[in-house]
Amino acid sequence: MTLVTGRATSGPLWRVVAVMTARRLVAGLLVLFAVSVVVFVATEIAPGDAASASLGPDAGPAAIEARRAELGLDRPAPLRYVEWLGGLFRGDLGVSYASGVPVADIVAARAGNSLLLGGLAAVLLLPLAVVLGAWAGLRAGRLADRAVSKSTLTLMSVPEFVTGTLLAVVFAVQLGWLPAVSFLPPGQSPLDRPEILVLPVITLLTVCLAHNTRVVRAGVAQSAVGEAAESARLNGVVERRVVWRYILPAALPPVVPLFARYVTFLLGGALIAETLFGYPGLASALVVASASRDVPVVQAVGLLAAAVTVLVNLAGDVVGTLLDPLRRVPR
Amino acid sequence: MTEGQSGLSRRSILRGVAGVAAAAALPGLAACNSGGSTPAAAPSASAAPKKGGRMRAAFIGGSNESGNILQNTNTAIDYVRTRVLFDSLVEIDTAGKPSYVLAESIEPNADGTQWTVRLRNGPRFTNGKPVTADDVLHTLRTHVSNKSSVAPLLMDIDLANAKKQDDRTVILPTRRPHGFLDLMLSQGIFIFSKDTTDLNKAIGSGPFTLAQYKAGQGALLKRNPDYWRSDVGGPYLDELELLTITDADARMNALKAGQIDYAGSISLTAARAERDNQALQLIIPPKWEWANFGAAMKRNKAPFKDPRVAQALRLAVDREVMVRNVTLGFGEVGNDLLGKHLPYYLDDLPQRQYDPERAKSLLAEAGMSDLKLTLRTSDYEYGLLEGAAAFAEHARKAGITINLDKVPAADFFADPKVFVGAPFQSANRKPRPLPLDVMFFYGSDALLPFTGVANPQVDGLTARLRTAVNDEQRRAAVGDLHRYLYEEGGDLVWARAPIVSAGTPKVHNVQSLGYPSFPSFRDAFLA
Numbered sequence: 001m002t003l004v005t006g007r008a009t010s011g012p013l014w015r016v017v018a019v020m021t022a023r024r025l026v027a028g029l030l031v032l033f034a035v036s037v038v039v040f041v042a043t044e045i046a047p048g049d050a051a052s053a054s055l056g057p058d059a060g061p062a063a064i065e066a067r068r069a070e071l072g073l074d075r076p077a078p079l080r081y082v083e084w085l086g087g088l089f090r091g092d093l094g095v096s097y098a099s100g101v102p103v104a105d106i107v108a109a110r111a112g113n114s115l116l117l118g119g120l121a122a123v124l125l126l127p128l129a130v131v132l133g134a135w136a137g138l139r140a141g142r143l144a145d146r147a148v149s150k151s152t153l154t155l156m157s158v159p160e161f162v163t164g165t166l167l168a169v170v171f172a173v174q175l176g177w178l179p180a181v182s183f184l185p186p187g188q189s190p191l192d193r194p195e196i197l198v199l200p201v202i203t204l205l206t207v208c209l210a211h212n213t214r215v216v217r218a219g220v221a222q223s224a225v226g227e228a229a230e231s232a233r234l235n236g237v238v239e240r241r242v243v244w245r246y247i248l249p250a251a252l253p254p255v256v257p258l259f260a261r262y263v264t265f266l267l268g269g270a271l272i273a274e275t276l277f278g279y280p281g282l283a284s285a286l287v288v289a290s291a292s293r294d295v296p297v298v299q300a301v302g303l304l305a306a307a308v309t310v311l312v313n314l315a316g317d318v319v320g321t322l323l324d325p326l327r328r329v330p331r
Numbered sequence: 332m333t334e335g336q337s338g339l340s341r342r343s344i345l346r347g348v349a350g351v352a353a354a355a356a357l358p359g360l361a362a363c364n365s366g367g368s369t370p371a372a373a374p375s376a377s378a379a380p381k382k383g384g385r386m387r388a389a390f391i392g393g394s395n396e397s398g399n400i401l402q403n404t405n406t407a408i409d410y411v412r413t414r415v416l417f418d419s420l421v422e423i424d425t426a427g428k429p430s431y432v433l434a435e436s437i438e439p440n441a442d443g444t445q446w447t448v449r450l451r452n453g454p455r456f457t458n459g460k461p462v463t464a465d466d467v468l469h470t471l472r473t474h475v476s477n478k479s480s481v482a483p484l485l486m487d488i489d490l491a492n493a494k495k496q497d498d499r500t501v502i503l504p505t506r507r508p509h510g511f512l513d514l515m516l517s518q519g520i521f522i523f524s525k526d527t528t529d530l531n532k533a534i535g536s537g538p539f540t541l542a543q544y545k546a547g548q549g550a551l552l553k554r555n556p557d558y559w560r561s562d563v564g565g566p567y568l569d570e571l572e573l574l575t576i577t578d579a580d581a582r583m584n585a586l587k588a589g590q591i592d593y594a595g596s597i598s599l600t601a602a603r604a605e606r607d608n609q610a611l612q613l614i615i616p617p618k619w620e621w622a623n624f625g626a627a628m629k630r631n632k633a634p635f636k637d638p639r640v641a642q643a644l645r646l647a648v649d650r651e652v653m654v655r656n657v658t659l660g661f662g663e664v665g666n667d668l669l670g671k672h673l674p675y676y677l678d679d680l681p682q683r684q685y686d687p688e689r690a691k692s693l694l695a696e697a698g699m700s701d702l703k704l705t706l707r708t709s710d711y712e713y714g715l716l717e718g719a720a721a722f723a724e725h726a727r728k729a730g731i732t733i734n735l736d737k738v739p740a741a742d743f744f745a746d747p748k749v750f751v752g753a754p755f756q757s758a759n760r761k762p763r764p765l766p767l768d769v770m771f772f773y774g775s776d777a778l779l780p781f782t783g784v785a786n787p788q789v790d791g792l793t794a795r796l797r798t799a800v801n802d803e804q805r806r807a808a809v810g811d812l813h814r815y816l817y818e819e820g821g822d823l824v825w826a827r828a829p830i831v832s833a834g835t836p837k838v839h840n841v842q843s844l845g846y847p848s849f850p851s852f853r854d855a856f857l858a
Contacts, residue, residue: 046741046742046745047742047745047746047749048742048744048745048746048747049745052744052745052746052747053741053744053745054395054402054405054480055480056404056480056744057744057750057779058771058778058779059480059483059747060483060747060771060778060779061747061748061751062483063478063480063482063483064747066478066482067478070478096394096395098394098395098397098405099394099395099396099397099399099402099405099546100397100399100402100531101397101546106394106546106547109545109547110394110547165580168584168588169584172584172588173584173587173588176588176589179585179588179590180581180584180585180587180588180590181389181576181581181582181584181585181588181590181591183389183548183549183574183575183576183585183590184545184548184549185543185548185549185551185572185574186543186544186545186548186549186550186551187543187545187551188548275577275578275581276578276580276581277581278575278576278577278578278581278582278585280547280548280575284393284394284577285393285394285547288393288394288395288577289394289395290741291740291741292395293745294394294395297394
């Protein structure tokens with residue numbers, strides 16, 4: 001039996017992970033609260049409100065005042081915030097100021113779309129980055145390595161909207177193989193037309209792949225000539241086993257937090273890809289909601305994005321801890 | 332409503348300016364002054380109407396779309412959908428004149444204190460019931476009691492005392508004399524059945540019915556087989572699919588890739604780029620619907636209080652260059668008045684010319700030789716920031732320094748106190764039928780006094796216009812007001828430019844009928 005000490009960071013692995021998860025979840029709730037306050041204050045400071053935004057420039061002050069009263073925007077800001085928070089605890093996200101549709105309906109559909117697009121990109125990102133990075137890292141300095149490094153560097157330096165536009169022009173407008181714009185006819189989900197996901201996913205991958213590949217490559221190249229690998233080789237371990245047993249386990253853990261960051265980016269809605277391809281996801285909803293000062297929608301999307309960030313980073317740290325070879329040494 | 336187009340970067344402005352020589356000559360487009368579509372390249376003569384098919388059309392929309400009949404102006408796609416699911420009493424035709432739809436006549440008494448709407452015999456809602464006086468009153472009252480975005484238009488109607496005379500006749504008394512309620516009723520007021528219980532599923536009488544709808548994505552509409560109207564020909568299409576694509580470049584890509592047949596509101600830069608594309612047609616609205624690009628000076632604030640300063644600024648803009656560089660050759664020069672090409676517009680005033688020397692001497696006379704101004708502007712639509720930058724350039728020759736205060740797109744119209752109160756700002760006015768605009772912009776009780784033009788004289792002129800019930804009175808009253816504003820107004824209109832849409836060559840008869848950003852597909856067909 002292991003001696004339980006007061007330090008949370010030591011002890012059996014499950015305990016370390018459990019304590020870390022609990023602490024981070026509590027901290028995460030505080031982060032969410034802080035985010036909701038910041039978002040609310042920011043929307044208060046921005047010029048205009050949902051009344052002036054929804055009626056447009058032709059409405060005139062009297063109509064705007066009337067709409068403001070109708071939406072309850074004439075009441076003090078702290079009161080509105082507390083009411084919104086109360087609704088949140090009851091599981092009620094409120095109603096969109098702009099469209100009158102329940103916020104949950106707007107956000108749920110789009111969150112599903114974003115999850116599908118970002119999730120697909122994320123699922124493809126990790127194996128691609130590891131394979132490419134390891135392949136290049138094990139051939140450090142050779143032609144293959146230089147080719148991977150050069151091409152990833154090139155991809156990294158091309159802005160997303162250029163990549164996306166080029167892809168659309170070549171594969172949609174010129175070749176006609178794929179849709180140029182990923183809109184969804186009413187009544188359909190992206191799963192009904194998976195072809196609309198191809199170009200946005202490739203665009204997202206080109207943005208994220210480069211950085212991840214380069215970090216994997218650097219770790220692999222370093223641990224390939226590290227002490228553990230060298231002594232394994234001297235002990236006659238075959239190279240393939242050296243790679244799987246010594247090089248990759250040492251190279252991968254530092255990549256996990258980076259990968260987690262990219263996953264949150266992908267899931268939180270990739271604005272450029274959504275705009276470029278007209279894909280109905282969270283990010284474009286957030287832009288429209290901000291412009292129309294639709295505070296309930298902005299709040300919901302902001303909180304969801306913050307929650308995803310907290311959870312994915314937590315998952316990344318858990319995985320990183322589990323993968324850390326030092327942690328797996330029995331004490 | 333405002334409409335976002337992809338903001339242009341500085342670089343693309345410069346590119347636009349550099350490439351202007353090529354665009355200067357656009358014979359086909361410049362010549363097309365009214366109605367219908369202009370092929371980008373191959374002239375396809377207007378085909379004979381053909382029944383059937385599905386047309387796919389994309390417009391600006393987003394998560395702020397609403398299916399509520401009272402919020403049909405939220406986004407362009409909302410308005411387009413509403414236009415074919417419902418009918419209005421009256422609409423504006425290609426010449427800018429009222430044209431009756433559900434109404435058989437809309438007429439005032441001699442002094443505009445009471446209007447009589449006579450309904451046609453025949454229009455039916457999709458629930459089979461006829462469109463009656465009760466439905467009209469119900470619609471107007473619902474708009475007002477719900478404070479919808481068109482409610483301000485109806486404020487002069489005394490709805491409490493409005494009544495139905497018989498099933499087909501509505502009597503609308505006014506709170507004060509009103510000379511053009513017929514035009515007013517054409518502005519986004521669609522009649523729905525009094526049996527409507529859910530405003531998100533209002534019952535209409537339009538040429539199409541809603542088969543599927545998802546806010547933020549689009550709608551599938553089917554031809555209303557029992558459509559009551561037979562005098563216009565439409566509806567021809569079996570199905571109309573409306574799709575939300577908010578980014579202008581994405582709409583264009585979708586059109587070029589064959590995913591859609593019609594792309595609403597493309598940018599002028601895209602229009603120029605596709606001018607010679609045989610696979611597309613550019614659709615140019617009638618000239619009266621072109622947007623008025625310019626600026627508004629607050630004439631009751633310094634330094635614009637001084638008429639010499641206002642006049643100097645009018646002379647400090649090179650309108651020809653604006654047409655070439657900012658409208659990319661698609662537009663025409665403006666003459667500082669709203670309503671060009673509309674009935675009653677005063678055409679006999681001389682065209683203002685660029686005269687920096689005269690501007691300079693006027694400023695010297697006013698003791699303001701070193702005039703420095705700040706122009707509030709934004710890139711919420713193509714042409715504003717570009718025009719403001721060009722204006723600053725032109726004005727420099729007259730010794731005027733104009734600094735640009737670039738406001739983020741979402742903030743430009745956000746606070747009415749700021750955008751109505753700004754002393755000097757960019758403007759891009761979408762025309763309304765002529766006498767209507769007057770009551771919004773000029774006089775002591777103007778809803779949106781952008782130019783601060785208000786004094787007993789102008790109040791007298793607007794009062795006369797407000798009560799002008801017939802053609803002759805309207806013409807005289809608009810003429811007098813225009814003559815006054817030409818000298819004493821605060822509007823700078825340096826160029827007018829179309830809101831261009833694009834379609835495949837098979838697309839025919841998509842009509843703007845007053846609203847080029849959200850046209851009517853009632854009579855559209857594929858051939």
